[in-house]
Amino acid sequence: MSKFPNSRPMKTFILPTFGVLGFVIGSGYALAKTNYGDRKIGFLEEQIAKVGTGVQQAKLLLPAEAEKRATAAKVAEAESARAAELETQVAQIQERARAVTGRQKKVASAPTPGKKLGLGRTALTEEIAAWDVDVVPGGRGLPDGSGDVATGEEVFADKCASCHGDFAEGADNWPVLAGGFDTLGDADPVKTVGSYWPHLSTAWDYINRSMPFGEAGTLTANETYSIVAYILYSNDLVEDDFELNRDNFADFEMHNKDGFIFDDRPAIEYTRWRTEPCMKNCKAEVKVTMRSVFLVETPADGGTESVMNPASIDDLPTFSADGPSFVPVSAQDMDRQNNAVGAAQVIEETDPDAQLIATGKKIFRKCKSCHAVGEGAKNKAGPHLNNLIGRRMGSIEGFKYSSAFKLASKEERIWSEATLDKFLTEPKVYAKGTKMSFRGLKKEKDRIAIYEYLRQFE
Amino acid sequence: MDYLFKPSRRALLGSGAFAALGIATGGALARDPDPLITELQDWASITGAGVDETPYGLPISFESDVVRRNVEWLTASPISSINFTPIHALDGTITPQGCAFERHHSGAIELRKEDYRLMINGLVDKPLVFSYEDIERFPRENHVYFCECAANTGMEWAGAQLNGVQFTHGMIHNMEYTGVPLRTLLNEAGLGAAGDLKDKWVYVEGADASSNGRSIPMEKALDDVLVAFKANGEALRMEHGYPVRLVVPGWEGNMWVKWIRRIEVIDVAVESREETSKYTDVYEDGTARKWTWVMDAKSVITSPSPQMPISHGNGPLVISGLAWSGHGQIRRVDVSKDGGITWETARLGKQGDTKALTRFYLDTEWDGSPMLLQSRAMDDTGYVQPTKDQLREMRGENAVYHNNCIQTWYVNAEGVAENVEVS
Numbered sequence: 001m002s003k004f005p006n007s008r009p010m011k012t013f014i015l016p017t018f019g020v021l022g023f024v025i026g027s028g029y030a031l032a033k034t035n036y037g038d039r040k041i042g043f044l045e046e047q048i049a050k051v052g053t054g055v056q057q058a059k060l061l062l063p064a065e066a067e068k069r070a071t072a073a074k075v076a077e078a079e080s081a082r083a084a085e086l087e088t089q090v091a092q093i094q095e096r097a098r099a100v101t102g103r104q105k106k107v108a109s110a111p112t113p114g115k116k117l118g119l120g121r122t123a124l125t126e127e128i129a130a131w132d133v134d135v136v137p138g139g140r141g142l143p144d145g146s147g148d149v150a151t152g153e154e155v156f157a158d159k160c161a162s163c164h165g166d167f168a169e170g171a172d173n174w175p176v177l178a179g180g181f182d183t184l185g186d187a188d189p190v191k192t193v194g195s196y197w198p199h200l201s202t203a204w205d206y207i208n209r210s211m212p213f214g215e216a217g218t219l220t221a222n223e224t225y226s227i228v229a230y231i232l233y234s235n236d237l238v239e240d241d242f243e244l245n246r247d248n249f250a251d252f253e254m255h256n257k258d259g260f261i262f263d264d265r266p267a268i269e270y271t272r273w274r275t276e277p278c279m280k281n282c283k284a285e286v287k288v289t290m291r292s293v294f295l296v297e298t299p300a301d302g303g304t305e306s307v308m309n310p311a312s313i314d315d316l317p318t319f320s321a322d323g324p325s326f327v328p329v330s331a332q333d334m335d336r337q338n339n340a341v342g343a344a345q346v347i348e349e350t351d352p353d354a355q356l357i358a359t360g361k362k363i364f365r366k367c368k369s370c371h372a373v374g375e376g377a378k379n380k381a382g383p384h385l386n387n388l389i390g391r392r393m394g395s396i397e398g399f400k401y402s403s404a405f406k407l408a409s410k411e412e413r414i415w416s417e418a419t420l421d422k423f424l425t426e427p428k429v430y431a432k433g434t435k436m437s438f439r440g441l442k443k444e445k446d447r448i449a450i451y452e453y454l455r456q457f458e
Numbered sequence: 459m460d461y462l463f464k465p466s467r468r469a470l471l472g473s474g475a476f477a478a479l480g481i482a483t484g485g486a487l488a489r490d491p492d493p494l495i496t497e498l499q500d501w502a503s504i505t506g507a508g509v510d511e512t513p514y515g516l517p518i519s520f521e522s523d524v525v526r527r528n529v530e531w532l533t534a535s536p537i538s539s540i541n542f543t544p545i546h547a548l549d550g551t552i553t554p555q556g557c558a559f560e561r562h563h564s565g566a567i568e569l570r571k572e573d574y575r576l577m578i579n580g581l582v583d584k585p586l587v588f589s590y591e592d593i594e595r596f597p598r599e600n601h602v603y604f605c606e607c608a609a610n611t612g613m614e615w616a617g618a619q620l621n622g623v624q625f626t627h628g629m630i631h632n633m634e635y636t637g638v639p640l641r642t643l644l645n646e647a648g649l650g651a652a653g654d655l656k657d658k659w660v661y662v663e664g665a666d667a668s669s670n671g672r673s674i675p676m677e678k679a680l681d682d683v684l685v686a687f688k689a690n691g692e693a694l695r696m697e698h699g700y701p702v703r704l705v706v707p708g709w710e711g712n713m714w715v716k717w718i719r720r721i722e723v724i725d726v727a728v729e730s731r732e733e734t735s736k737y738t739d740v741y742e743d744g745t746a747r748k749w750t751w752v753m754d755a756k757s758v759i760t761s762p763s764p765q766m767p768i769s770h771g772n773g774p775l776v777i778s779g780l781a782w783s784g785h786g787q788i789r790r791v792d793v794s795k796d797g798g799i800t801w802e803t804a805r806l807g808k809q810g811d812t813k814a815l816t817r818f819y820l821d822t823e824w825d826g827s828p829m830l831l832q833s834r835a836m837d838d839t840g841y842v843q844p845t846k847d848q849l850r851e852m853r854g855e856n857a858v859y860h861n862n863c864i865q866t867w868y869v870n871a872e873g874v875a876e877n878v879e880v881s
Contacts, residue, residue, distance in 0.1 A: 110597035110639060116646050119592045123577050123585035131720050132579055134661060134671060134728050163534075173534035184744030187616075189856055191735065196746075199729050206731035209669050213538070216564065216667035260738065260748045269754075269852055274840040277792065279801045285881075286797030286830060288868055292621040292877035296529065298765065304527050309621065311876075316868070317828055319796040324828045327871050381519050402500055428493055435500050 135205040139249035142204065146245030147226025149233040155223050156230050159212045168193075168234040178234035181255065194235025198257045200249065204228050286319040300368050300380070353452070360453025363446050370436070373457050382436060386457045391415050404433040420454075421447050516556070524548075526557050529625060532613075537565040538668070540607065542628030545758075545780065546765040550807065551632050551815040552602070555695045558631035561607050561711065563668030563732075566697040569717055574665075574701050576643075576685070580722035581658065583648025590701050593687060596638040596646075601684065601707070602814040604782045606630040606753050608710035608737050608859040614846075616855045618877040623763040626865060626877060630782075632815035635705050637686030640679050644723070652723050655680070661728050662704055665719035672713045673727035674706065678751075682707045682813075685718065708784030708813040709751040710859070712737050742854030755843050756862035757781035757791050757818070757835035768824060768873025775824040777804070781816045783837035788816040790836040795822075797830030797866060797880045798845070804833070829869040830880055846879060 135141040157166060163174040170176030180190025189196075193203050208224045210216050219227070229244040237255065244252075291313055294306040317324035364373070370381035377384040383396035393413045394405030401409070408431065413419065423430040424447050426440045441447045517524065528541040543559040560566065571590040579585035607629035613619040620626055640660070652658050660679040663671040674683065684705040687694065694700040699716025706713045712732055727733065727749075739747045759779040762768050768775060781788045788810055792801040802820060810816030818833070835843045846863035868878040 110599045110642065112639070112642055112645060113597065116648070117596065119595055119646060120578075120586035120588040123579055123587045127577065127587065128579050128585055131577055132722060134663075134722070134730070136724075136726050137729050173531075175534075184740060184746075185742065187856070189740050189744065191740070193735075197735055199734065202729055202731055202734050205671075205728070206735075209671075210564070210667060210731070213535075213564070214667075216669075259744065260734075260746050263747055263750045263752075265747075265750065265752075265754070269844075270839070270841060273842050273844055273848070275842060277801070277834060277836070277842045279792070281799065282801070283797075283799050283881075286799060287881040288830070288878045289881050290617050290879040291868070292618045292764070294620055296620050296622045296625055296764075298523065298527060298622070298624075300523065302525060302527065304529050304625070306529060306531065306620075309876075319799060319830055321796070321799050323796065327827050380522065433497075433500075437494070 133205075133209060135201045135208070137199040137201050139201055139204075139246065142201075142246045142249060143221040144246060145221035145225050146243055147222050147224070147229050148243040149226075149229045149238065149240050151222075152226035152228070152230025152233070155227055159215075159219075159223075160227065163213060168231055177231055181235075184256070184259065192235065193231050194237060194255060196256050196259070198254055198260055200228070200232075200252045200254055203231060204249075281321055284320065288313050288316045300372065356449050356452040357456060359446075360449035360451070363441070363450050364453055366438075366441075367450075370438075373454065377457075385454055388415050388420070388454050389417065389451075389458065393419075402431075402433055402435040404431045417451055420451055424450065521547075524557060526559060527624065529620065538563050540609070540629060542624045543631050544624050544765075545628050545630070545760050546623045546763050548760070549778065549817065551780070551810060551817050552690060553631035553633060555633065555689055555692070555698065558633065558695075558698065559607070559629050560697040561629065562666065562697070562716070563670055564666050567666045567717060568696055569665055569701065571701045575719060576702065577720045578643060578647040578723075579720070580661070580724050581649075581652040582644070582723050583650045586647045588643070590687070593638055593685060593702060596642050598636055598638050599684065600634060600636050601682075601705075602632060602634045602811045603705055603707045604630055604632040604753075604813065604815050605705075605711045605714055606756075606782070606784075608712060608750075608753070611756075611861040611863070611865075612858045614863070614865075614877075615850070615857060615861055618879050621764045621877045623758055623760050623865075624765060627758045627760075627780075629711070630780075630815075632782075633689040634691070635684055635686040636688035636691075637684035637705060640683040640685055640704070640721070641681075643685060643721070644679065647723075649723065652676075657725070659724050659727055661720075661722040661724050661730075662713075662715045662718055663720050664699070664715045665717040670712070670715055670732055671728060671730040672715060672732055673724070673730070674713060676723075678706070678709070706751075708753060708786075710737060710753055713751065737859060739853065739857035739859050741857065747857075750860055753782075753784035754860070754862045755781070755783035755785065755788070755835045755837040755841050757788075757833040757843055758865045759793070759831050759833050759867060762831065762869055762873065762875045763867055764875045764877060767875055768869065771873075772824055772826045775822050777820040777822060777831065779804075779818055779833050781818055781833070781835035782810070782814065783835065783839075783841070784813060785841065786812045786838045788818075788835055789838045789840075791816070791818040792834045792836075793818075793820045794832045794834070795829040798832055798864070801834065824873075826871055828871055829867075830878070831867045831869060831875070832864050834864055 133141065156164075156168070160168075161171075163171055164177050165171045165174075168177035169179065176190060177193050180192045180195035182195075183190045184195065197203060204224060207227055208219060208221075211219070225244045229238065229242055232238045232244070232252075233240060233242060235255075291311050292309050295309045297305040297307060299305060315328060317326050317328060319325070367382075367385075371383070371385050372378055372380055373385045377386050379396060379399045383399040383401075391414070392409055393415060394401040394407075394409035421444075424441045427434055427436050427438055428440075441450065524544045524547040526541040526543060528536060528539060530536075533539040540561045541559055543553055544557055545553075548554075548557075574590040576588040576593065577585070578588075610629035611626055614626055644660070649655060655676045658676040659673045660676060661671060661673050663669045684707075685702060686705045687702050689695075689698065694703055699714075699718070702718055704713070704715045704718045733748065737750075739750055741747065757779055759777055760766070761776070761778045777793055779791070779793075781791045788806065791804045791806065793804045794801045802822075804818040804820040807817035807819060843862060843864055849861065849863045866878050866880050867875040869875045
């Protein structure tokens, strides 16, 4: 926007240029107020330099056409005058910016006290000994003690195996502590104390202070030595007669000790990715290559339910600069979404009643934000809907009904298939003044499905 | 039948309210007068809650779905686990504490201020113990910073996995912290004994059973690390380290030790479990990168997204999202609707602070045709957020941590969004 294209006719280049400069000044001014003053003024000054260059260029350009010389000279003069005016404005902005910065000086980071404030008290040796128990590579920080594989096996069986398995192989989903050698380059690397950890000190340190899970800090030094010896044994890194102690600790070299490099993103990645990005026609065509493996449902009572996503990448449009190749027939997409509800329901589809209930469950998503149903259901924005059919209207203890429902309750009206159907068709009409702000279910088959679904919770 | 496919309650309520007016069928004119307007509503007549009813307020019940959620099968036990911030439903940049994600390794503990002690020891002139009160007597600062778990988006390395921005990107929060610069506390203990500070470390650990020890290079410790006791103006929540936590701006969340109880000045990195077994990035050949502390520039569109489908049909659409960088400020965010062929520069809600979330918006028109939505952040070092393929080319698929790739949402003709990968 700040370029002065030589080829453009004079009139059009001068006027828009001033327009742009006006804008630049304007926004520079606004920005100066918001503390970007200095940078923007730098930018403005560049603009002025460019006006200057523009003047030069105008002069150079002109001699070729003698009859336009006079106009050109005038233009050049006008530009010079404009530049001078701009400089005055810049000076004013700078002054403003200085005033602003001056004000902002009142915001300052907390002073680092020049002298000590004398806060806190000296930590006692016993206190430091109690808390400073970290062990660093090579074993500095280890207490006296020792432990052998056989003892370790017993302690491990007693205190660790319930989660980590008898052989440190990991029970259920709990961490695996042994094995996994030569898997680090696989698609699913098994990172264990044996296959991955670069320092033995880490195992001693971590087990000593953080395990057993739920009883951290209760192991004796000898127990920890013996457990660590046993974990090494489980990893086939020592023989069954191995004893670990403070003296042989430093000699022990872990399998993956050379497996780590320092963060080299600055050299490898930042050099590549600190570049001006592409904005247009960056690719010829884009296709969806994979869809989400899981659909994550978010039930009203918290947590999540993950369901496999059965959708395929077929029939999705490809994209080009002209947009998507086609707009998919919406119903197809919807069906796919619909199918995602889960295998159980797919099977049930064959049974018409089950199918109704399943549909009802889906429709109940419309109600779920306000109503709970099922075991332990509580009142939300609306009352819970357990045992609904046969229940007196407006009868749930502790729920603040509208006067419409209070009246219905007094009149001992009962929820039946028929009353529910009427209510759900047009809630505001059936129960005038109800505070249920819901437009209703227009389709009869949806209302039947909801009825069948709610009947499940009698 | 359309409502069956709109997973969000917000969307349901939206369509419910408007359908009654006939707007859903395309007409801007109401068919029938809106009873919400023409009829006297309870809330306009009956009185509401008194000032003595809610001494400490929670969000109104209608927002009860905007909560942290966990994905059970990710970990063996909810005690050493993670949950996710509902970033799909938030706007602006500040994360309310009550829905800010939690990650702890031995559960969140209750530690009273009276029982709180902070020890500084190791290579210091005078090892010290501070009480909570002592901490509040040092000069303090206020800063907004994001805290992102190194494993945020970690499930997505090998492909699109979890359908929801809460689950792909929700291991992040952004709060205004009040705290004392770590350097102030270190000075109080005196760093003379440490000699040349260049190769020294600060080892920090928590008071909980996991202790979660981490080594921080001295240069960072003396730079912008805070020992914080307030977030968003109030005491830290239990799950975020009440009464005192460490804030390590721009660096992975695991280093932000909660319930911090000890700071040791030391001549080597401790190489604790959290900096060897975990939070190291394994590459395709099996070697691993360690000390990958900084969280690189990243962004994601929070709406539309799988939990925030477009429910209003064609016309004006606000595309909204978050961007952040552990290196500094966000300079620019670009948005693509066609999977990265064409990009438009989005508007920043306001210039975010350094190492803090920045909100961006693209105010656009939707014509009802499918989109492949992406956002791409640029920080003030000129770093441009990479695509998933670019990242995988450098690191393979097993790194687990530090996945800052460009995210793609496929939005179909109904406005339903899905997590996808593109060519």
